[in-house]
Every structure is written in structure tokens, then in C-alpha cells.
Amino acid sequence: MERLSWDQYFMAQSHLLASRSTCTRLVVGATIVRDKRIIAGGYNGSIVGGPHCIDVGCYMIDGHCVRTIHAEMNAILQCAKFGEPTDGAEIYVTHYPCLQCCKAIIQAGIRAVYYAKDYKNDPYAQELFEAAKVTVKKVPFDAVISFRSLREQKN
Ligand SMILES: [Zn+2]
Ligand SMILES: [Zn+2]
Numbered sequence: 001m002e003r004l005s006w007d008q009y010f011m012a013q014s015h016l017l018a019s020r021s022t023c024t025r026l027v028v029g030a031t032i033v034r035d036k037r038i039i040a041g042g043y044n045g046s047i048v049g050g051p052h053c054i055d056v057g058c059y060m061i062d063g064h065c066v067r068t069i070h071a072e073m074n075a076i077l078q079c080a081k082f083g084e085p086t087d088g089a090e091i092y093v094t095h096y097p098c099l100q101c102c103k104a105i106i107q108a109g110i111r112a113v114y115y116a117k118d119y120k121n122d123p124y125a126q127e128l129f130e131a132a133k134v135t136v137k138k139v140p141f142d143a144v145i146s147f148r149s150l151r152e153q154k155n
Contacts, residue, residue, distance in 0.1 A: 006036055010092040011116055011141040014071075017043045018094050022052035023068045026095070026119075030071035032079060032110070034089040040082075042074025072101040076108050086110055092139070095119035099128075106132045116141040 004012065010031050018029030022045040032040040046052050046067055058065035069077070072093060079086045087109035096115045097105060102125035105113060112135040129136050 007092075007114060007139045008141065010038070011094075011114065011139055013038060013041065014092045014094050014116070015141055017041045017071065019043075020045070021071075022046055022054050023058060023065055024053050025058055025065050028071040029094045030075040031092045032075045032086060032089050033092065034085075039084045039086075039089065040075045040078040042069075042071045042076075042078060044068045044071045045074070070098065070101050072097050073104055076104055076110075079108075090114065094141070096121045097125065098122060099125045102128055106134060111135065112137070114139040 010033050013031045014029035016029065017031065018027045021027040021029070021043045026044065028044045030042050031038055047069060050067070053059070053065060053067055059067040072091060075091065076086060078084075089108075089110050090112040091105060091110050092114045094115070095117050096119045097113060098120075099122045102122065106128060113129065114137050116139060118138070126136070
């Protein structure tokens with residue numbers, strides 16, 4: 001078996017995290033990396049102690065499930081909670097970040113976003129990433145080892 005590249009290794013980690021998602025609408029994972037070291041990870045899910053979409057259904061407002069905290073936010077907040085600087089870090093996400101996560105990523109000082117799949121790529125998010133000089137690169141997850149959850153394959 002070939003040795004995994006760093007990109008595929010971190011992307012695999014994000015896909016593994018995505019398999020822990022508790023929302024039925026989209027299964028997302030994010031891994032924050034600094035100096036080739038994983039400093040935080042997140043998936044989209046409810047707040048601590050809250051009911052899960054997979055148990056009680058999504059909480060829909062204007063076509064979005066508002067129950068969950070996005071994977072990128074969860075990863076950034078994990079750094080805040082445990083005092084891990086995100087300045088100059090990189091983030092690996094299974095899907096192109098939404099506008100709110102885009103702003104949080106920029107504001108946290110994250111310098112690069114690697115995403116596996118396009119997902120309603122917001123033109124304003126693209127504009128903001130560009131203006132902030134954040135590197136954004138599509139890295140399709142094609143590792144030999146596939147951690148993709150059965151749930152996602154069904155969707
Ligand atoms: Zn949901
Ligand atoms: Zn988001």
C-alpha cells in the first residue's frame with residue numbers, strides 16, 4: 001500500500017470525523033492543522049447536551065437546519081476552549097465552507113482551506129477568502145482507505 005500524502009491523511013481525518021455527524025441533512029467534518037500536526041477536529045452536530053437531529057429530526061428555518069453547529073465552527077471553538085492558537089493554521093473540510101464559517105475561518109487567522117467537495121460555493125465567501133489572501137484549494141478525497149460513512153453514501 002502506498003504511503004498517504006499529508007493532504008489525503010488530513011482529508012481522511014475529516015471524513016472520519018464526518019461519520020460522527022448527528023444531522024441528517026449533510027455530513028461534514030473539519031480538521032485544523034498547524035505544522036503538519038492536527039490541533040482540532042469537528043463535525044456538524046448539536047450543542048453539548050442538546051437533542052440530535054438523527055433522534056428528533058432537523059430544526060428547519062428558511063431551508064436550513066439551525067440545530068447544528070457546523071464542523072468548521074466546532075473545530076475553531078475547540079481551539080478557543082482549550083487555548084490552541086489558530087493563527088497561521090490550515091483547515092481540511094469535507095465540503096466548501098458556508099459564508100458564516102468562511103468569516104470565522106478568516107477571523108481565526110487560518111491561512112488555507114482544503115476542501116474535498118463543492119457545496120453551494122458562496123460567491124461572497126470566495127470573494128472574502130480572496131481578499132483575505134486565504135489559500136483555497138480543492139483536494140478530492142481519493143485515498144485507498146475510504147472512511148466515508150454508509151450514511152453519506154446513501155444521501
Ligand atoms: Zn439537522
Ligand atoms: Zn458552515
